[in-house]
Structure formats: structure tokens, C-alpha cells
Amino acid sequence: MCLAIPGKIESFVENSDPKMGTVNFGGIRKTVCMEMLPEANVNDYVIVHVGFAISIIDEEEAKETLRMLSEAGELKRDLGE
Amino acid sequence: MKYLDEYRDPLKAKILSEKIHAITTKPWTIMEICGGQTHSIVKSGLEKLLPASLSIVHGPGCPVCVTPLEMIEKAIMIALKPNVIFTSFGDMLRVPGNSTDLLHVKANGGDVRIVYSPLDAVAIAQKNPEKEVVFFAVGFETTAPANAAAVWQAQKLNLKNFSILCSHVLVPPAIEGLLSSHQNRVQGFLAAGHVCTIMGYEEYEPLAKKYNVPIVVTGFEPVDILHGILMLVTQLEAGRHDVENQYSRIVKRKGNRSAQEMIFNVFEISHRSWRGIGEIPKSGYRLKDEFTRFDAERKFDLGAVAAMEPPQCIAGNILRGLNKPHECSVFGTQCTPEHPLGAPMVSSEGACAAYYHYRK
Ligand code: SF4
Numbered sequence: 001m002c003l004a005i006p007g008k009i010e011s012f013v014e015n016s017d018p019k020m021g022t023v024n025f026g027g028i029r030k031t032v033c034m035e036m037l038p039e040a041n042v043n044d045y046v047i048v049h050v051g052f053a054i055s056i057i058d059e060e061e062a063k064e065t066l067r068m069l070s071e072a073g074e075l076k077r078d079l080g081e
Numbered sequence: 082m083k084y085l086d087e088y089r090d091p092l093k094a095k096i097l098s099e100k101i102h103a104i105t106t107k108p109w110t111i112m113e114i115c116g117g118q119t120h121s122i123v124k125s126g127l128e129k130l131l132p133a134s135l136s137i138v139h140g141p142g143c144p145v146c147v148t149p150l151e152m153i154e155k156a157i158m159i160a161l162k163p164n165v166i167f168t169s170f171g172d173m174l175r176v177p178g179n180s181t182d183l184l185h186v187k188a189n190g191g192d193v194r195i196v197y198s199p200l201d202a203v204a205i206a207q208k209n210p211e212k213e214v215v216f217f218a219v220g221f222e223t224t225a226p227a228n229a230a231a232v233w234q235a236q237k238l239n240l241k242n243f244s245i246l247c248s249h250v251l252v253p254p255a256i257e258g259l260l261s262s263h264q265n266r267v268q269g270f271l272a273a274g275h276v277c278t279i280m281g282y283e284e285y286e287p288l289a290k291k292y293n294v295p296i297v298v299t300g301f302e303p304v305d306i307l308h309g310i311l312m313l314v315t316q317l318e319a320g321r322h323d324v325e326n327q328y329s330r331i332v333k334r335k336g337n338r339s340a341q342e343m344i345f346n347v348f349e350i351s352h353r354s355w356r357g358i359g360e361i362p363k364s365g366y367r368l369k370d371e372f373t374r375f376d377a378e379r380k381f382d383l384g385a386v387a388a389m390e391p392p393q394c395i396a397g398n399i400l401r402g403l404n405k406p407h408e409c410s411v412f413g414t415q416c417t418p419e420h421p422l423g424a425p426m427v428s429s430e431g432a433c434a435a436y437y438h439y440r441k
């Protein structure tokens with residue numbers, strides 16, 4: 001039930017209360033509540049749970065984790081495995 | 082999809098699996114707390130990628146599974162009332178009460194509606210001023226700000242016909258409950274990433290210290306989970322017991338302040354009883370005094386409700402990591418997802434249902 005999925009903020013709904021925005025989840029758009037992320041901007045990736053955006057995805061951290069994992073992968077290929 | 086596909090990549094999973102094999106020298110028992118992680122582990126067959134000496138047990142982190150039977154009974158009693166629209170997340174509808182479930186109430190003409198968001202329930206209340214609209218507010222910390230925001234919004238709109246049946250539970254007191262039991266055999270935890278998205282992970286630091294257990298905040302995709310397990314085993318093998326964060330792209334140490342504020346605008350900490358486990362002190366939320374007019378239990382004056390657990394069901398042991406689903410005598414025979422005896426067979430995040438669907 002704690003499922004939360006990533007999507008990209010496309011726009012904010014003007015004068016909405018609570019503050020709402022349109023988030024694109026791989027082609028499917030939904031209007032979600034932005035009240036928990038006052039600092040979010042258009043084009044930010046966020047994760048959404050039960051209609052609420054709850055966190056902005058940190059691109060740098062994501063890249064860093066993936067870089068670590070793929071470095072390990074290249075090492076394996078170099079070793080001919 | 083960006084931020085999903087990368088974490089489902091079989092090559093990355095394979096590399097992580099090999100690393101875990103390479104560093105594991107002793108038998109370890111670790112627990113994932115969250116039902117979403119249980120589902121992901123069982124569905125993607127992660128246990129097959131792990132050393133046989135590494136035992137993964139499934140924790141109490143499925144809100145559907147730990148909502149007390151008394152609450153399910155209360156939900157059914159409210160939904161049966163003539164002037165009520167009962168709203169809920171879909172997973173709660175099939176949980177069996179003593180004689181029926183919400184889905185049957187709906188099939189027999191009750192106005193029971195599945196909502197995606199608690200704000201949808203508020204909108205239904207706005208549109209139907211002549212009806213009482215009740216929302217079944219269950220969930221962990223992840224869901225609490227959304228449920229709080231619904232009450233907050235109803236107050237702002239001055240709605241008199243909206244209330245919640247509140248059964249909110251918290252993760253850290255449940256971990257403490259498990260660790261302080263003499264039966265405990267869990268040596269390390271994967272903490273639930275989305276719970277920590279809201280609350281951060283400072284609360285886990287004293288627990289790791291007090292009980293000498295490493296805790297790794299972990300995401301939900303297979304690569305995340307294997308990465309979390311690798312971090313956990315690395316700590317166990319080195320004799321460390323720190324709180325670490327695998328899910329750093331989403332989770333910050335202090336969590337989401339705005340969400341926490343929203344929770345504590347509306348809720349306060351209370352004792353909660355957990356299905357299969359019993360009462361755990363300070364393990365949930367209830368509405369603050371100034372919001373009691375949104376409390377469905379008061380509004381409908383339900384009083385104490387008796388509920389009987391089916392005697393064969395060992396859900397309590399499963400939720401504490403003492404047994405696995407296939408060790409239950411009625412698993413897959415008298416108890417199936419079509420005819421569940423206990424909540425872990427109902428929810429797709431319940432350990433029994435996950436085993437039934439993916440391990441048969
Ligand atoms: S298989 Fe069914 S009866 Fe057995 S523990 Fe799971 S839910 Fe309970």
C-alpha cells in the first residue's frame with residue numbers, strides 16, 4: 001500500500017487549493033496534490049503516493065548509485081565474465 | 082519509465098547477487114518491513130538469487146494485514162448504514178470480517194466506493210451533502226500526510242458530513258516491539274523507503290544502537306532491494322550496526338518536513354492494536370481533540386465490537402517473522418486468495434498472498 005511511483009511535473013493548476021499539479025507517468029497524466037512539496041518545479045521528477053507528490057527525485061544521487069552499480073558491471077565484462 | 086526501468090535491470094541484479102554471495106560467510110536472518118518489498122521480493126524470485134544461508138523473513142508492514150479485525154467489523158457496520166457512502170482504498174474491501182466483507186456489502190447494494198486518493202473522498206462528501214461520507218484511513222507514515230490533508234481540507238470546507246475511520250500505524254515502534262521480544266531472531270532490517278520519505282530515518286538510529294542491529298533504508302525495485310541486502314550483509318559481516326540509506330535518490334535524513342507538519346496538524350500519537358500482534362504502545366495516530374468531529378467511531382457511536390480470529394490462522398507469527406506462510410497448516414487449502422481466512426492472504430502485499438501467487 002505504500003506504493004509510490006515516479007513521474008514528471010508538467011504544470012501546476014493555477015489558483016488551486018490545495019495546490020495541485022499535472023504529473024506525467026510514462027504517458028499517463030494525473031492531477032496530483034503538490035501541497036507536501038512547496039519547493040517543486042515544472043520538469044522535476046517526483047514520486048506520487050495516493051494522489052500526493054511526496055518527494056522530488058534527486059538526480060545526482062540517482063546517478064551516483066547507478067554509476068556505482070554499472071562500474072561493478074564493467075569490471076565484470078573487462079574480466080571476460 | 083525513467084527511474085523505474087534502471088532498477089529492474091537483470092544484469093545489475095545479477096552483479097549484486099554475486100557480490101552478496103561473495104561476502105556472505107555466516108547464516109543471517111534479515112527482515113524487510115514493508116509489504117511492497119515483500120511483494121517485490123517474492124514476485125521477482127529474489128530469494129533464489131541469495132545465498133541459502135541468508136534467510137529473509139517478512140515483517141508487519143502491510144497496513145491491510147495489521148488493521149485489527151475490530152476495525153474491519155466497524156467499517157462493515159458503518160457501510161451497512163442506509164445514509165452512508167463508505168470510501169476506502171481498494172485493498173481493504175476483501176478483508177473478511179466475522180460474517181461478511183465490504184465487497185459483499187457493496188454487492189448487496191451498500192454504497193461502498195473505492196477511491197484512489199483520500200481527497201477523492203472529500204470531493205464525494207462535497208457533492209453529496211445529504212449523505213454521510215466516511216473514509217477508511219489506514220496506512221503507515223507514508224499515507225498519513227495524505228489522510229491528514231483530507232481532514233484538513235474537510236475542515237477548511239467546513240464539511241459536516243465527512244469523517245474518517247482511523248487506524249494508522251507506525252513502523253519504528255513495531256520494530257522495537259519485534260526486537261525487544263525474547264523470540265526475536267531478526268539480525269538486520271531493510272527499512273521501508275517510502276515511510277522514511279516522509280519521516281526520515283533519525284528515529285531508527287537509537288534502535289540500531291540499542292539492539293545492535295543494522296538498518297538500511299531501502300527502495301522497492303529488485304535492484305534496490307538487492308542493493309539494500311548487500312549493504313546490510315556488509316554491515317553484519319563487519320559487525321557494524323549503523324543506519325544507512327540505499328534509497329538516497331528519494332529519502333533524506335530528516336524526511337519531508339511539510340508532510341510531517343501536515344500529519345501533526347491533524348493527528349497525535351496513540352496506542353494502537355495490531356492484528357496478529359496485539360497492542361503496541363505509541364504505535365499509531367489518532368485525530369487530535371480539535372478534529373474529533375471528523376472521527377467516524379465517535380460520530381456513529383459504535384462502542385466495543387467483538388471479533389473472532391479464525392483459530393487456524395498464524396498470521397501473528399508470520400508478521401513477526403517467526404513462521405513463513407507455507408508453514409501454516411491451511412495455507413493454499415482452506416485459505417486461498419479467493420477464500421482468505423486471514424488478512425495476509427487478502428492483500429497483494431500480504432506475505433501469504435505473495436507466496437500463493439508466486440511460489441506455488
Ligand atoms: S495462510 Fe491464511 S490462515 Fe494461514 S497464516 Fe496466512 S492468512 Fe492466516
